[in-house]
Amino acid sequence: MGGLTVNTKLLRQILVGFVRDEVYKVGVRKGVLGLSGGIDSALVAYIAAEALGPENVHAYCMPYRTSNPESEAHARLVAESLGINFKVIEITPMIDAYFNVIPDADNMRRGNKMARERMTILYDHSAAVGGLVLGTSNKTELLLGYGTLHGDMASALNPIGDIYKSQVWALSEAMGVPSEVIEKKPSADLWAGQTDEQELGFTYREADELLYRMVDQRMSREELIAVGFDAAFIDNVARKVQGSHFKRRLPIIAKVSNRTIDRDFRYARDWGK
Amino acid sequence: MDFTVALAQIKPKLGCLDDNMALAEAAIEKGIAAGADLVVFPELALTGYFLKDLVPEVALRLDSPQIEKLKKLSERISIAIGFVEVSADFRFFNSAVYLEDGEIRHVHRKVYLPTYGLFDEQRYMARGERFRAFDTRFGRIGMLICEDMWHLSAPYILAMDGAMTLICLSSSPGRGVTESEGLGSAAAWQKLTTTTAMFLNCRVFYCNRVGYEDGINFWGGSEAIAPSGEMTDRGALLEEDFVLAKVDGGALRRERIFSPMMRDENLAITVKELKRIDREKDC
Numbered sequence: 304m305g306g307l308t309v310n311t312k313l314l315r316q317i318l319v320g321f322v323r324d325e326v327y328k329v330g331v332r333k334g335v336l337g338l339s340g341g342i343d344s345a346l347v348a349y350i351a352a353e354a355l356g357p358e359n360v361h362a363y364c365m366p367y368r369t370s371n372p373e374s375e376a377h378a379r380l381v382a383e384s385l386g387i388n389f390k391v392i393e394i395t396p397m398i399d400a401y402f403n404v405i406p407d408a409d410n411m412r413r414g415n416k417m418a419r420e421r422m423t424i425l426y427d428h429s430a431a432v433g434g435l436v437l438g439t440s441n442k443t444e445l446l447l448g449y450g451t452l453h454g455d456m457a458s459a460l461n462p463i464g465d466i467y468k469s470q471v472w473a474l475s476e477a478m479g480v481p482s483e484v485i486e487k488k489p490s491a492d493l494w495a496g497q498t499d500e501q502e503l504g505f506t507y508r509e510a511d512e513l514l515y516r517m518v519d520q521r522m523s524r525e526e527l528i529a530v531g532f533d534a535a536f537i538d539n540v541a542r543k544v545q546g547s548h549f550k551r552r553l554p555i556i557a558k559v560s561n562r563t564i565d566r567d568f569r570y571a572r573d574w575g576k
Numbered sequence: 577m578d579f580t581v582a583l584a585q586i587k588p589k590l591g592c593l594d595d596n597m598a599l600a601e602a603a604i605e606k607g608i609a610a611g612a613d614l615v616v617f618p619e620l621a622l623t624g625y626f627l628k629d630l631v632p633e634v635a636l637r638l639d640s641p642q643i644e645k646l647k648k649l650s651e652r653i654s655i656a657i658g659f660v661e662v663s664a665d666f667r668f669f670n671s672a673v674y675l676e677d678g679e680i681r682h683v684h685r686k687v688y689l690p691t692y693g694l695f696d697e698q699r700y701m702a703r704g705e706r707f708r709a710f711d712t713r714f715g716r717i718g719m720l721i722c723e724d725m726w727h728l729s730a731p732y733i734l735a736m737d738g739a740m741t742l743i744c745l746s747s748s749p750g751r752g753v754t755e756s757e758g759l760g761s762a763a764a765w766q767k768l769t770t771t772t773a774m775f776l777n778c779r780v781f782y783c784n785r786v787g788y789e790d791g792i793n794f795w796g797g798s799e800a801i802a803p804s805g806e807m808t809d810r811g812a813l814l815e816e817d818f819v820l821a822k823v824d825g826g827a828l829r830r831e832r833i834f835s836p837m838m839r840d841e842n843l844a845i846t847v848k849e850l851k852r853i854d855r856e857k858d859c
Binding site for chain 1: 590
């Protein structure tokens, strides 16, 4: 499908330049990221290594005791092929300590807690090494709200947040991400055998085709139906996008003064940079 | 007259007047050293683009020390540069100033301030009210700022006002990465600069900045276009650059002999029909 096919050479140039420019602007030279073994964080590691130099990229693999061992193996494979700094930090003790006190939490709460635990570790290490936390959520996940607020959705800057999962696949291939990482089924690795697509109820390719037309091309529901999308699928995805919108916004502030942060006290984040 | 134009494809720092003045001065010195006669900078070269609430803080009066300094430098090279201008009644404009022989020859205030998509200019800035060509040592010139050029009437008015050179100062954000070779916004601009030059038999000097502001990239790709519509020089994509373009003065005369569209253009008919349209618009 035309619109989702990208010139990977140009995309790579823009994203590498983005990471270099926005990291250096802050006055640091390093990037910190979580390497899950999945394709999104692998791609960000490739972009960061090219932008900052592999010696300036610090990657952390943070497994829980139920995590698939293959995830850590793939994270290590990515780190070794790039020559970036790599460390494994088990989150089992912190997570278990918490849920020993709160034993009735369901899978979703456990998964969210793990995601947030990992992000606190990344921010702690960003202070330790003097680098910025690089985000690894792609546009598909961000639009569907398929991520944890203040967990994997947090970051100082995100190079892949405006590219769809299909484009992540294409760019990963162009940048040389190992094929076993590209080809495996996307999974948040929350429990054994879990896959994103099974949990979502549709494939990323299907979602991307729809989201691209809905969001980027602003096609109406009628137009989407006319080009062949199923009405129930459109409504399901549209509901997810709308329902997760709060995750994509800053917390709202009750306005009482004349100049309220973000509403009428407005500066770019790169103010003075 | 043959001359050399330098397109200073710089990377301004957002809201840092002093740093950007230093960048501009360095580029001016570079232009002088390279034997350029005119140096063109991007839109808002002295301030950066996504200024928002910074607009009043970085605005300059035309008698500010910075403009005085540029005036002085223009004794050695002509300069076209973008900045935020504050008027005596505290309106803020996205302006471009043309300096030559130690004097301000012209100030253009951007007329078309975009407010769609990622743009938010008219929220912070006042709108310019005129397009005027002006005389320089390179002949009559017209200045446009970025979005101005997307309005067909703007370069047309300048050409009818006698401009033979159009200078466009730009801060164009890169977007539209598709399967095609270039960037969507770059491809559109390239079509626009070459077509405008061809339609009006004018030279076009297009200077676009580079760098990132809040993740938005500016794509560069500054260009010199001959009056035939042929692109003669182009800056790098997405990287700082300094384009030196030799301008063949005779090419404009020859082009206007081959394609006398400007000679044949009937201003009276245009004015008459535009007046009629304006009259009938509210009916």
